Amino acid sequence: MKAFLILEDGTVFTGTSIGAARDMISEIVFNTSMTGYLEVLTDPxxxxxxxxxxxxxxxxxxVTPDMxxxxxxxxxYIVRELSRMPSNFRCEGGLEDFLKEQDIPGIAGIDTRALTKRLREKGTMNGMITTNENYDLHQILPRLKGYAIGDVxxxxxxxERYVLEGDGPRVAxxxxxxxxxxARSLNQRGCQVTVYPAHTPADEIIAADPDGIMLSNGPGDPQMNVSIIEELKKLYRTEIPIFAICLGHQLMALANGGKTYKLKYGHRGGNHPVKDLSDSRVYISSQNHGYAVDASSMDPAVAKEAFVNVNDGTNEGLRYIGKKIFTVQFHPEACPGPKDSxxxxxxxxxxxxxx
Incomplete structure (x- = not known):
């Protein structure tokens, strides 16, 4: 079945439908990873x-157990070629069946190199995947330009809260x-990890008296999370050690007067070099974010830049002054280096x- 990818600038790519055969409007982003497609698909x-x-x-x-x-x-989901004959001793099924089971529309057979170059040149754009050969651009383009991600x-x-048992430090x-x-990386190091929903009040976490607090990754524009940022201000005022990754890094910066901005096309892939400014060592990191912290917006008495992206100089981490708090933009739980960070x-x- 034919499928079409329509971008908000009017560009149309023609390919073959994979996965669910329904229309989809979303923000179109690209990932440069050579492997790990299942981890990408199951990353919230x-x-x-x-x-x-x-x-x-x-x-x-x-499809392997790497969820x-x-x-x-x-x-x-948009690919150049979808393998029809997967081969691996851990394989539990084909990717196209997985996309159908998960109700994810996709398109294969398009020039993903040309698409990626367009997204790099013009920046991230909204787009539609459709199997309707009689689509009307005049009706579709306003819908694309009006799409917003929302509270994801x-x-x-x-x-609901849940616990991974361990006999070491207790992490919220x-x-x-x-x-x-x-959570697995902490648990494998002996930590007892209690996972809390995003909108859990800070007072509830403080009352549990954890040894440390972990702020996770997540989707969307960090500035939209106004109520969460207010709760993080309360956590910052405690003496509890805090480690934050990706969105958590951005939210902690916003809670302390910093600013975030949208990158032109984001950092998504397993090959992003970041420099640790404490020793100038460079690590190959896994990343997935469309926003970044403006390090210059941080009060130097509150936080100092700890990591930078070698490719474009954007901020990759902060160290908070007088606090047991450090945050990173990249994913140390991922394995691109494979386990450098x-x-x-x-x-x-x-x-x-x-x-």
Whole structure:
């Protein structure tokens, strides 16, 4: 079945329908990872977006147990070629069947290189995937320009508190759309991890007297999370050690007077070099974000820049002055280096232990 990807600038790509055969409107973003497509599909940070995979062949090892959440989150999926014959000893099924089961519309057979170049040149755009060959651009384009992602943190967060048992430090994990491996990385180091819904009041977390607080990744514009930012101000005023990743990093900055801004096309992939300013060592990081913290907007008496992106100089982390708080924009729980930045979890545990 034919399918069409229509961008808000009027560009149309023609390909083949994969996954669910229904119309979809979303923000179109691209990911440069060569592997890990299942982790991308199950990353809650993609809620409200449709993902273009720049690597030309996707699905070659099928669907494996590498799920970052219980379901897939992107609104749509866009690939150059979808493998029809997956081969891997861990394979549990094909990717197209998975897309259908998850009700995700997709399109294959388009020139993803040309699409990615357009998104880099013009910036992230909204788009539609449709199988309707009689589409009307005059009706579709206003709908595309009017699309907004909305409050996706509430959708991506868990709805009830749950616990991963451990005999080490007790960590309160604020779930703004957390990837499973964040809690797992702490739990594997012995931590008892209590996962809280995104809108949990700060007083409830403080009353539980955790040894540390973890602020997770998540989707959407950080500035929309006004009530969460107010609660983070209360957590900041405590002496509880805090470690934040991605959206959590942005929210903590906003809670302390910083500003965030939307990147032209974001950082999404497993090959982003970041420099640790404490020793000038560079790490290969996994990233998925469309917004960044303006480091110059932070009061230097409150926080100092700790990491920078080697490619474009954008902020990748902050160290808070006089507080046991540090935050990073990238994903130390992911394995692109493969585990270069996992030491940050160890740093957080040492901080909780007072080392």
């Amino acid at each position: 940070s993609y809620a409200g977006q449709a993902v273009v995979m720049t690597y030309p062949l996707i699905g070659n090892y099928g 970052e959440s219980k379901r897939a989150w992107p609104d749509g 943190v509430s959708q991506a967060s868990c709805q 994990l604020m779930d703004f759309g957390a990837k499973n491996n964040i 996992g030491y940050l979890f160890d740093r957080f545990i040492d901080m909780m232990k007072g080392v």
